[in-house]
Amino acid sequence: MFILKPHSGVPIYRQLLDQIRRMAASGHLPPGTELPSIRDLALKHAINPMTVSKVYTLLEAEGVLERHRGKPMTVAAPKRAQSPVAKRLEQLEPHVEHVALAARQLELTEKDVVKALHDSWEKTDEQSVHRRTRPR
Amino acid sequence: MSSPYIAARGLGKSFNGKPVLADVSFEVEPGDVVGVLGKNGAGKTTLLELVLGFTPATSGGVQLFGYDSYRLPGAAKARIGFVPQQDELVNQLTAADQIGVIASFYPRWDDELVSRLSREWEVDLHQRVKNMSVGQRQKLSILLGLGHKPDVLILDEPVASLDPVARRQFLEQIIEVAADGNRSVVFSSHIVSDVERLANKIWILKDQRMYWQGDFDSLKDSIVRLHARATQPLPDSFTIPNALSVQRNGTTATAIVQGWRAEMHDDLAQQLGAELEVEQLALEEIFLELHR
Amino acid sequence: MKAIARLIYTNFTGTALLRFITLAGLVAGIGGSALYLYLPPLVGGSGGQSRFSLAQEAIFRVLPIVGLLCFVFGASLLPTLFARLTTSHYLYVLPHGRTKLLVSAFATVALTSLFAAGIVTTYYFKMPFALDLIFQRAFAVSFVTASFLYVVLWLTGKSGTIGLLVGSFVMIATLVLPLLFIATPSTSLAIPWTACALLWTTFAAGFLLAPTLKAPLGRLRQTFAQLTGSTYRGGGEIDFLIGTARPWTLAAGQIVPIVLATYVMRAVSWAPLAWVFFLTIISVTTGAVASLAATRGRALWLRARWTRAELFRHVEDAFLRYNCYTLGVLLLLLVAIGDWLALPTRMLAFGMGLLALGTTLSTYVGLIVTARIGWRDAALAVIVILALMRTAYLASWPATPTATLVAYQLGLAALALLVREIARRRWSWLDWMLCRADTSVRASA
Numbered sequence: 058m059f060i061l062k063p064h065s066g067v068p069i070y071r072q073l074l075d076q077i078r079r080m081a082a083s084g085h086l087p088p089g090t091e092l093p094s095i096r097d098l099a100l101k102h103a104i105n106p107m108t109v110s111k112v113y114t115l116l117e118a119e120g121v122l123e124r125h126r127g128k129p130m131t132v133a134a135p136k137r138a139q140s141p142v143a144k145r146l147e148q149l150e151p152h153v154e155h156v157a158l159a160a161r162q163l164e165l166t167e168k169d170v171v172k173a174l175h176d177s178w179e180k181t182d183e184q185s186v187h188r189r190t191r192p193r
Numbered sequence: 194m195s196s197p198y199i200a201a202r203g204l205g206k207s208f209n210g211k212p213v214l215a216d217v218s219f220e221v222e223p224g225d226v227v228g229v230l231g232k233n234g235a236g237k238t239t240l241l242e243l244v245l246g247f248t249p250a251t252s253g254g255v256q257l258f259g260y261d262s263y264r265l266p267g268a269a270k271a272r273i274g275f276v277p278q279q280d281e282l283v284n285q286l287t288a289a290d291q292i293g294v295i296a297s298f299y300p301r302w303d304d305e306l307v308s309r310l311s312r313e314w315e316v317d318l319h320q321r322v323k324n325m326s327v328g329q330r331q332k333l334s335i336l337l338g339l340g341h342k343p344d345v346l347i348l349d350e351p352v353a354s355l356d357p358v359a360r361r362q363f364l365e366q367i368i369e370v371a372a373d374g375n376r377s378v379v380f381s382s383h384i385v386s387d388v389e390r391l392a393n394k395i396w397i398l399k400d401q402r403m404y405w406q407g408d409f410d411s412l413k414d415s416i417v418r419l420h421a422r423a424t425q426p427l428p429d430s431f432t433i434p435n436a437l438s439v440q441r442n443g444t445t446a447t448a449i450v451q452g453w454r455a456e457m458h459d460d461l462a463q464q465l466g467a468e469l470e471v472e473q474l475a476l477e478e479i480f481l482e483l484h485r
Numbered sequence: 486m487k488a489i490a491r492l493i494y495t496n497f498t499g500t501a502l503l504r505f506i507t508l509a510g511l512v513a514g515i516g517g518s519a520l521y522l523y524l525p526p527l528v529g530g531s532g533g534q535s536r537f538s539l540a541q542e543a544i545f546r547v548l549p550i551v552g553l554l555c556f557v558f559g560a561s562l563l564p565t566l567f568a569r570l571t572t573s574h575y576l577y578v579l580p581h582g583r584t585k586l587l588v589s590a591f592a593t594v595a596l597t598s599l600f601a602a603g604i605v606t607t608y609y610f611k612m613p614f615a616l617d618l619i620f621q622r623a624f625a626v627s628f629v630t631a632s633f634l635y636v637v638l639w640l641t642g643k644s645g646t647i648g649l650l651v652g653s654f655v656m657i658a659t660l661v662l663p664l665l666f667i668a669t670p671s672t673s674l675a676i677p678w679t680a681c682a683l684l685w686t687t688f689a690a691g692f693l694l695a696p697t698l699k700a701p702l703g704r705l706r707q708t709f710a711q712l713t714g715s716t717y718r719g720g721g722e723i724d725f726l727i728g729t730a731r732p733w734t735l736a737a738g739q740i741v742p743i744v745l746a747t748y749v750m751r752a753v754s755w756a757p758l759a760w761v762f763f764l765t766i767i768s769v770t771t772g773a774v775a776s777l778a779a780t781r782g783r784a785l786w787l788r789a790r791w792t793r794a795e796l797f798r799h800v801e802d803a804f805l806r807y808n809c810y811t812l813g814v815l816l817l818l819l820v821a822i823g824d825w826l827a828l829p830t831r832m833l834a835f836g837m838g839l840l841a842l843g844t845t846l847s848t849y850v851g852l853i854v855t856a857r858i859g860w861r862d863a864a865l866a867v868i869v870i871l872a873l874m875r876t877a878y879l880a881s882w883p884a885t886p887t888a889t890l891v892a893y894q895l896g897l898a899a900l901a902l903l904v905r906e907i908a909r910r911r912w913s914w915l916d917w918m919l920c921r922a923d924t925s926v927r928a929s930a
Contacts, residue, residue, distance in 0.1 A: 063386070063389050063390045064386055064475045064476075066417075066472060066473025066474045067413075067473055068409075068410040068473075069390075069410075070410055095372065096368075096372040099368045099371075099372060100365055103364050103365060103368065103391075104368075104390050104391070105226055105371060105390065105391050105392065105393050106371050107224060107226070107371065108410075158470070245577060246577060247574060247577045267580040267581040268580065270578060270579065270581075270582075271580045275575075275578045277573075281569070281572075281573030281574060281575060283565065283570070285566075286495065286499050286500070286566075290495060290499060293491060294488075294492060294495055295575065295579070297487045297488040297490070297492070298488040298579040298581075298582060298585065299579075321500075
């Protein structure tokens with residue numbers, strides 16, 4: 058379900074956190090989907106169960122996941138209306154920064170970048186969102 | 194928050210006047226998996242031996258379940274498990290007998306767990322210990338530490354002689370132990386990738402002292418590699434605060450910085466007049482950089 | 486309790502061979518005693534009527550003792566198990582580990598002593614002695630002897646299986662003592678019981694207090710090692726790697742048991758034969774060190790420019806040099822004590838030859854061990870020791886003609902050359918995969 062790389066510089070918990078968030082936001086993990094138990098996920102990826110627990114707790118606090126007594130965690134219904142644009146932009150920020158930095162290295166102008174973004178925006182639609190986020 | 198299983202204050206050990214460990218303090222809570230890293234001779238084994246009460250501390254003290262570890266009572270010993278660096282098995286016995294002898298000391302012993310693991314790990318219980326390969330012996334030693342389901346499991350380089358398959362099986366078993374939530378694991382290992390997967394706390398021993406200890410995720414966030422790029426060649430007086438090492442090359446510089454926080458980015462970029470890129474490091478690289 | 490029982494059980498049955506020996510011992514001991522008790526009195530060729538032939542009667546007489554010996558050997562895992570657990574970290578981590586281990590050792594020795602006492606008592610069953618007194622005396626003496634014997638087994642067992650064989654024969658030799666002691670009912674029981682109590686109290690105290698004593702003892706050991714330790718001299722590499730670098734330790738170490746044994750024998754029951762036996766056994770202990778030479782030789786072979794044949798010659802030289810010290814001390818003791826006790830000159834003369842032969846023979850037998858010890862090697866070792874014993878017996882018997890003694894010693898010399906040839910051949914095609922070092926064996930300087 059997830060791709061985790063324990064030896065990258067990014068802490069495992071952050072990788073998992075980002076992935077679940079993105080997949081929930083994109084709809085790839087529809088609301089009501091059951092997530093593996095802490096133990097199962099930890100065993101599958103050979104990582105510390107506390108890490109998984111930490112991520113689940115954080116996401117529960119954020120409202121992305123729901124906890125049910127005696128049953129696995131599930132993806133919560135998206136409360137997108139309540140999540141302000143600013144917050145969602147915050148999630149996008151690292152990617153935007155990356156694009157800006159790359160563009161500057163390539164000595165492109167702001168207009169070039171905006172155009173490229175516009176083209177890319179046109180190409181993507183609902184279906185390709187799902188196709189791109191499905192793990193290979 | 195329940196009281197910690199292991200607690201040490203100012204722990205120190207000297208041998209023949211030479212300090213082997215100095216002024217070490219830490220706590221291990223139930224559910225922790227602590228990875229102990231350090232170069233050879235940094236004091237890892239001594240630290241573990243002090244925790245288990247094999248040897249008395251020269252200064253300070255360490256407590257297991259609230260008892261002074263050197264005088265640990267018998268009932269408390271049933272809650273700890275130890276896997277030594279070099280196996281201490283009796284060569285003449287079969288694996289089953291070896292297990293039987295050790296198991297007889299404990300009030301609870303999970304036979305089912307041990308036999309299941311010996312099957313999965315391919316340890317032939319009817320084989321004599323002296324005919325086993327080093328890897329088999331190490332696996333057997335690990336089984337001896339797991340069978341009584343200890344609350345605190347201490348392992349000194351447990352996987353040094355295991356092939357990758359066996360190592361992964363061992364990792365999975367430690368995860369099972371950790372998933373319990375009420376059991377702790379402390380293990381020292383040179384195989385940093387294993388520590389990276391398993392540990393939620395890291396202790397780094399350097400020069401007989403606790404150089405860094407704490408939450409593993411914060412270690413990864415705290416030590417980063419900065420890449421600075423300026424349009425002008427960087428001045429000679431170019432300094433980066435909290436840098437462990439800096440390498441300059443004309444208009445670029447690379448530095449390993451400790452204690453990094455995301456908020457520092459903009460200020461530092463402005464201060465240096467350069468663009469900064471933050472690269473997060475894998476544990477092995479962190480370890481190497483700290484010892485450069 | 487579970488642990489103590491398990492440890493005792495493992496002491497007797499830890500390996501397949503031991504399990505068999507223990508069982509055989511029980512059957513022979515109990516069966517033999519039962520036979521002895523319920524058969525009509527054996528008259529043993531003293532002219533009376535008997536249903537059985539002399540040979541059969543001899544078997545009946547000896548069977549219980551053989552059973553006893555087997556039972557005692559059956560627990561020979563005790564010293565190894567005890568030593569291994571003691572030097573491991575497990576002793577600190579296992580709940581009440583130290584106490585339980587100690588109690589299990591005590592109980593094992595007590596069990597073998599009970600068995601020994603029972604068997605000895607059956608021999609006196611049909612005689613007009615107070616059986617409970619006999620039993621007590623036998624138990625007390627057996628207990629001390631067994632404790633001592635297991636210590637000996639431990640010391641010799643550390644040097645591999647040949648050492649174990651040697652130790653076993655030490656046991657046989659010293660088992661003669663207690664049986665002699667029991668036969669003289671006038672001696673009081675106080676001595677063995679006191680010895681028992683002292684031995685075990687000291688041992689238990691030392692053992693249980695070992696963690697606290699570790700630091701000062703460690704310092705003591707370090708000072709001792711510094712004083713007696715071998716410093717590296719150019720050209721002494723062989724000695725370091727083979728284990729012959731400290732000849733004085735073994736040489737001097739022989740003095741104490743010999744002097745002690747002499748004193749005890751003089752005090753209790755003097756028999757020149759037993760004394761010569763004892764010395765011969767001591768002379769054979771070098772074989773234990775030699776038996777490890779092959780496994781240790783691997784390191785040497787890697788580093789020196791020798792072929793296997795040359796390696797053998799160098800190792801042989803190292804051991805012959807080493808033996809000079811131990812043999813020298815032995816000969817000195819033989820002559821000094823023998824002279825003081827006014828033993829016949831002929832016995833001393835042949836005794837010297839015997840000790841020299843014992844040392845040399847055992848060294849070569851040790852060098853034969855180039856793979857797992859098979860029954861052939863064990864048989865050879867047994868033959869060698871029996872031959873030495875026989876010669877010792879003859880040498881202490883004034884009636885033996887000198888020519889016979891000379892013949893025996895020449896025979897032993899020939900045997901030595903034969904064994905040497907076997908060892909030489911084996912070393913020329915040494916396969917180190919077959920004689921892998923036990924991980925508990927470390928090359929000691």
